[in-house]
Amino acid sequence: MTDSPFAAVRHLDLFAQMSDEAFARLMRGAYLQSFPPQLQLITEGDPSDFLHVLISGRVELYSSWDGRETSMATVHPVSTFILAATVRDAPYLMSARTVEKCRLVLIPSQDARAVFEQDFGFAKAIVTELARCYRSTIRTSKSLKLRNSQERLANYLLRQLGKSGNRTRFELLAEKRRVASYLGMTPENLSRAFNALKAHGVEIDGSSVTIVDRDKLLSFARPNPLLDDYSN
Amino acid sequence: MTDSPFAAVRHLDLFAQMSDEAFARLMRGAYLQSFPPQLQLITEGDPSDFLHVLISGRVELYSSWDGRETSMATVHPVSTFILAATVRDAPYLMSARTVEKCRLVLIPSQDARAVFEQDFGFAKAIVTELARCYRSTIRTSKSLKLRNSQERLANYLLRQLGKSGNRTRFELLAEKRRVASYLGMTPENLSRAFNALKAHGVEIDGSSVTIVDRDKLLSFARPNPLLDDYSN
DNA sequence: TGTTGGTCTTGATAATTATCAAGGCGACCG
C-alpha cells in the first residue's frame, strides 16, 4: 500500500485543515481497496460503517423503493461520500455502486466520529462540506419541482458545458439511462427530450453533445444560479 | 425585550453546547422582532445577512423560477432556518414568508460565522443540524422521484399521524394548497388524491383528516424509514 | 346581512410523462 492515496485524501478540503496528529489517528484504521466495475459498495439502510473516499473511478449513488430505482448522484474523484450518515451514526440513505474500476479509501466511521469530536479543524471542514451538499440537494429538489423534463435536461447540458470549459462539444459523462434517471425521467423520455432540444441549438451523436447555438439554448433553459450553480 | 426568547434560543440543540461566553458574543448583536402574517422575510438570491431563529408562529420556505413557485418546507418553533447559507456566506436558496404572526430572533450572519470559527461546541452542533437537514432533503428528493402523487400524499398523512401521537384524527397543519405545493402537485390534483385515498382508509373533512383504516393505508403507502422517518 | 375575496372542489380537456413493443446499433466474444 503506497503513501500516495493517503496524500490524496490529505489534500481534500475535508481533511486539509486538521492537525497531523488527528489525520494520523483517522488514517490508522483506514485502508485502500480496489473494486471491480458494477460492484455494490453500499446498501441503503445498512449502518454506516465506513466513511468512503473515492480515489479513482466513478461511483453512482442511487436509491430504491417498491421495486423502482433512481440515480441520485455520480461521485467523481477525489471526494468523500456518505459523510452525513457517518457523522449522525445513522443508516445510509443511498446505495452505492462502482461504475467502473475504483479505488477507495475506507475510514471506519467510529474513527471519523471520534476525531470529529476532538479536532476543531475537521469539524469546521465537515460543516463546510455538509452545507455544500445540503445546498446542492436543495437545488436538485427545486429543479424537480419547478421544471419539466426538457428544462431539466437543457440546464443539465449547460452545466456540463460549463464544466467542460465551455467547449461547444463535450461527452456525456454517464450512460444516457443513468442521466435520465438522475434527471428524474425514463430513458425514452430523455431520448425525446434530446430530439426536442434540437430546436434549441443542441445536437447529439451517441454520447457526444454539441451546443450549436448557445444563446438559443440559454433562452430556452433560463438557467439560474439558485438552481444551477453547484459551486456554492 | 425580555430575556425569555433568548433563553428559548439557548435551549435549542444548535446553541446548547456552546460556551456561555460564545453564546453571549452571538447574542450581542441579535434582536427579537415580531412580524405580521404573510410578510416576506427573505428573498432567495439575497446575501444571507441573518441567521433566523423562529420563536413563535410558522414560516414557509419557498422557491420560484420562471413565474412558478413551490413550497419547500414549513418551519415550526423553536428552530433555525437558512443555517447553510449563513455558514457558507452564500445567497439564500429559498425565500421565506410568515404564515401567521411570528416572533424571530435575528442573529447577524457574520457573528454566527465568527463564533463558529472560535467555538468548538457550536461547530459540532452545526454539523449535527446540517447533517439532519441534508438527510431530510435527500428523503424529499427520493420521494419526488420514486413515488407518484397519491403515494406521496399517503405517506405524508402517515407521517402527520405519527406526529399527532397516532390519534386517528388530526388537522392538516397547513392550507391544502400549501400541502399540495409542498408535495409537488397542484391543488386540484391534491383534491383528487384525497378522493382516491378514501378507498385506502382515509377520510377528509375540511382540514380534518381521519385515518379510518390504518392498516389499509399502510399497505397502500408502503412507508419506509429511508424515505419517511425524518427523525434521523 | 349582504358582499367580497379567497380556498377548495369538480368536470372537461390538454400536456406531460410512462409503459410496452419492436427494431437498430454497436461492443464484446466465442
Added chain:
DNA sequence: CGGTCGCCTTGATAATTATCAAGACCAACA
C-alpha cells in the same frame, strides 16, 4: 465472422398530472 447482449431510439398507447373554467363554501367585514 456471426452471434449475443445491452443500450438506445421510435412508435403507439396508457397513465399521470396540469390547466382552465365554473361553482360551492366559508370567513371577514362593512
